Amino acid sequence: MKLFLTGYMGSGKSTVAEQLSQLLNLAYIEMDHEIERMEELTIPEIFEHFGEEYFRRKETELLKNTAEECIISTGGGVILKEENRRLLKKGVVIYLNASWDTICERLVNDQTRPLWNGNDDNKKEHFTGRLPLYKETADIVIDVDNKKPEVIAKQIVARLNSHH
């Protein structure tokens, strides 16, 4: 079983992947970290030197090479490419649905996400524009506002048990 965690920047994919990995005793892969490790550069550096298109190609390559039995914490933009959305269908896609207010609270001082920039209107448009893609790709939707990571992980396990 391949479990993909999806959601906007700051929705908690990386945090929840770790909790879920303990509960299910499954290894987890953090796509952003893997790409940073392979490229020997940070994400802001990759975007700065090679551009977003290059980063997106690396994401697709990595998606094609993920192991069968694991949890994959995806990058927030993985749902942008049609090809990626098709690759996600090979596993169970769990969308962490966070509200705009929650995302803003969590990312208020964040400097590590190159696409979290501009004024509030730009950011909100970016967030809103992606929501249909997260929804369309999801097998399971988990609302994450005001929940602790361990609660979210337990809810995911419960939903997986009732998911066929």
Ligand SMILES: Nc1ncnc2c1ncn2[C@@H]1O[C@H](COP(=O)(O)OP(=O)(O)OP(=O)(O)O)[C@@H](O)[C@H]1O
């Ligand atoms: N359930 C939660 N409750 C409170 N804070 C949380 C929760 N989940 C994550 N956070 C905090 O929110 C921030 C973003 O979380 P995280 O890095 O896991 O998000 P992400 O979805 O992996 O983002 P990205 O797509 O940019 O990698 C972190 O500071 C994390 O500690």
Ligand SMILES: O=C(O)C1=C[C@@H](O)[C@@H](O)[C@H](O)C1
């Ligand atoms: O939402 C996005 O497009 C991104 C999210 C992060 O996880 C990183 O993959 C990168 O900063 C791009």
Ligand SMILES: [Mg+2]
């Ligand atoms: Mg992350």
